[in-house]
Amino acid sequence: MNHRTQSHAHIRDFHDDDLDGIVRLWEHAHDTGEAPVYSLAEVIASCQADHAVVAVAGERILGAAVGRAAHAQGWIVFFTVFTDEAPAAEPERIGAALLDRLERRMAPLGLGKLSVLVADSGNGVSHLVGNGFEVRHQLRYLERPLPVQRRELDLLKEVGGRILPRHLWRNVAGMTKEKMLLEERLVTPLARPALASRYGVLPPRAVMLFGPPGTGKTTFAKAIASRLDWPFVELFPSRLADSPGGLPAALRQTFETVAELEHAVVFIDEVEEIASRRRGDPPSPTQGVTNELLKLLSEFRDLDGRLLICATNFVRALDAAFLRHGRFDYVVPIGLPDAEARRAIWGRYVPVGVIDGIDLDALVDASEGLTPADIEYAVRHAAQDALAGALRAAPVSTATGTIVLPETDDDSPVLLSTAHYLRALRSTRATVSKSAVRDFLEDIDALARL
Incomplete structure (x- = not known):
């Protein structure tokens, strides 16, 4: 693009056909150190549902300003201008025009303030300060992703899953040795897979907790889900057995639904009820269930971002194939409190x-x-x-x-x-x-x- 074309940039409202240009702007800002605060998905969503203006020269989008309103305050979720091929003064002119157009678009909303978060290293600060924005010092930006996105809520409800409070791990009283073991073997490899990969550690897929009744196996399972900030899905075989297709079909349907979630901790307590020793002929009533669970476990292990936790009071009663290497990564004893x-x-x-x-x-x-x-x-x-x-x-x-x-x-x-x-x-x-x-x-x- 030449300078003449660039200098004739004009400002207009966002059109759906501009999405490709917004993507290029976002990627350009990311690659040149501007580090957009909001994700590309959030920017696109605001372009379509909130307020967005673009600077256009010919068919090329040179800049964009995207805003949304919340409780009488406006937020600029994305603001950038291409500068590589423009004359020295042109980016300032385009930036000022974008901000002015966005402000006028949002003015009827009765906003008392327009705010923006930018990266420390970005060039956008100079554009903003030059257009009346004041830098507020001694402020920190913090964010936390939500564990379940809107599209997953119905799936989670379907399998009876829920999000647990984040303090459960801290509330496990004492049991320092067990907590350290689970932190090292389970939580860290799952929460920080890139770090684990540097050491050649594969994130676990399934773990068995065993010990006498009342020692806190369910508490530990919930604490692990809380520590990971993953949805917790507890399966009750007695309830699933009442399903029209029987327990094996209900188990498969539940695992297929869990596979559609981004993350999940699946917990089966007293698993010996559905995975006890198979005793040949005639087959036991639970043999078909055990066979189905073994198949599901093999498929479950191919999925990232999921952990199956089983608990039993009678580990010696479990079918030998169930505890074989390659099915459960760890078989962890949970004993009486020290x-x-x-x-x-x-x-x-x-x-x-x-x-x-x-x-x-x-x-x-x-x-x-x-x-x-x-x-x-x-x-x-x-x-x-x-x-x-x-x-x-x-x-x-x-x-x-x-x-x-x-x-x-x-x-x-x-x-x-x-x-x-x-x-x-x-x-x-x-x-x-x-x-x-x-x-x-x-x-x-x-x-x-x-």
Whole structure:
């Protein structure tokens, strides 16, 4: 293009036929260090749905300004001008004209402010400052992509999936060794595949969690999904079995739907119910389901951005083919909480107002061999017992026969002590028997794969 053609650039509203030119502008800005803040998809969407103007010379688009309005404030989502072939003053003229045209287009919206985010290294700042924009210092731009896009919401709803809160990983009390193992083996390779690839590490596709009941396998599965910020899809074989085509067909349909999601953590608890040992002739009622699940697992492993987590209380009951190398990347034991984990669990459940007066060391020692669920039960039992004792000690109105409570709840002292918790622990039956612990340790030696 020559300078004469460039100098005759005129400004007009965006047309759908200009999309190719917008793409070239965006790519040019990206390649020359302008680093557009908004993605190409967002820019195109605003061109079509919001407000956009372009600078055109002949059939060539030389610049564009794209804006959108939100809550009485306008945002310029894209602004750039080709400068390579223009006379020195021409880009400034084109840029000023673009901004002026965009502002006039958006003025009827009643906006009080027009704002724009630009890259530090870009040349667009000079155009903007020269047209009345003021640089605001000590500001930082932050962004976070949403885990599920609009087009995936219906798919996620179809399989009963959901987005979990992001704090679940932090809320896993103690269990430092297990969390570090899962962080190294699962989370990092999946969340940062490029980094893993530099070390020759392949992102995992499937993991088996095993251990006694109540040790937190489901909690860990949810925490992994939360840590990855991926949708969590929990499959319930008992519910799928009620589907018209039966459990195998329902499993296949669910996995096919999950395959359409960009990311997903799929969780099957008590997987031994549908993947127990096949025993030849006559075939067991679950043999067809096990066969179908093995096929689905093989297909699932070909998909990126997905993780299957299965959990079982009885890993030795699983079909041998199910645990074979190449199906599950890791077989991870999740056992009873150690002393550090028990301390963290007690610290989470004991009320803040009384914890300083509680002997946590005594509670940690007394709760050895208990699951997190057992400890939570003891905490709640102690709290109820202490509250009942406080109510029994309160005076009773002779007129109404009811307990006389303080005017406000804050005026009532909390009579909750270490003794309450120790008494509750003495009446708490351990979920996991000593024989189950022995079996678990044997399963670690025989089946764990880390």
